[in-house]
Amino acid sequence: MNKFKNLTILVVDDHPFTSDAYINLISKKKTDHNYNFLKATNCEKAFKILEIMVNKEKNIDIALLDINLPPYEKEKILSGTDLAILIREKFPKCKIVMLTMHSEHLILNKVYKTVNPEGFISKNDIDFSTFPDIFFRIKDGEKYFSPTINKSFQSLLSNTIKWDEIDTQIIILLEKGIQTKEIPNYIDVSLSSIEKRKANIKRQLADQKITDEELINICKTLKLI
Template identity: 50%
Template sequence: MKISLKILIVDDHPMTVDSYINLLSDTDFQKKQPSFIKSYNCEDAYNKIKLQQIENINIDFALLDISLPPFKELNINNGIDLAILIREKFANCKIVLLTMHSDPLTVDKIIKEIKPEGFISKSDINFELFPIICKKILEGDIYRSNTIIQSQRNLFKKNINWDKHDNQILTLIYQGVKTVNLPNYIPLSMSAIEKRKANIKDQLLKGKGSDKDLIEKAKKLGLLQ
């Protein structure tokens, strides 16, 4: 029988690895004929990744705990370094990072550098949700658990450089008020409003995008409800 789905699972707790395998061995995943590669530390995971590459066998899906015993010889210190390696060797592999820690700077760094298809705080998931989330990721979804999303929002809010008038501009645009009419609501000149709006777009969209794009980005970040 041809193996159509190769899944790498790396966690330093063997019982956790076995739990993931059990959860992903339901009917939906069995239809895809999954084959599991188990590993409990960075060195063993590195060796198994390299073996798959040598044998020209793809890794399709990787579940990586961030905190792992390191492989100091090659400076592979955690699941983040393994994710970088997998990105280099298996470009189409969908990567899910799991963590018990969600400090904003680390979360931001991981999302920018690795762009994982899944980023999950272990405190956010249970046995019922886990296979559902993984199935959606395999089908093409990008998933961030609630704690990870909140961590991103907190970092972004700390770095936003604007005042109450900027918040008013964003809120009024969200409510459908056209830019030309904003001076009727805010005690600023049209020139000042346009400069502030450009600053908001710079910070949220790096200057590129429509008002609709601006609102969608602000909603994703939790700046608008």
């Protein structure tokens, strides 16, 4: 009996050398997984891989996606972001890692709010020694944003987000397992006000449909708590 688990990883980058580097670094680490790597250099090739996997009822466990990719205009997949949205739809359990050379606040924020990736990495923040550790941390369930990405978000949030000490207290109490309806027992704020604040925080950071647990993780990742 094969004691190793199969892990399917999609790597999409328009520079084949970069894709090969990711694959080699992941493969070198001894784990209890067999790796099945799928590679594409543009949105069209990636789309066709997704179609094949869906038709075969196969899963994609992790996707490493560059933001800037040659588009597939026929299917209106114009970037790695559009590709990530499609992967979320077809493979909801897939962990998505966005990689980029961009540092512009608005571009990064759009990707983050649209995709809510499990990993968001500036290529300037990784090398042959750091990438494997970061990848396996994400694989094992940690949400990871690299320093350049975090710095960009912090700069943007400090100028745009409405946040005060009460918001901090609400998220910290939620993290401790306190239910929303019980929070007025801990801080002098009405339940209706707390619910409005929570909805506003979710709207600013991601989507009002996210769970409290997802909200807490986002706040931790963005270092708001």
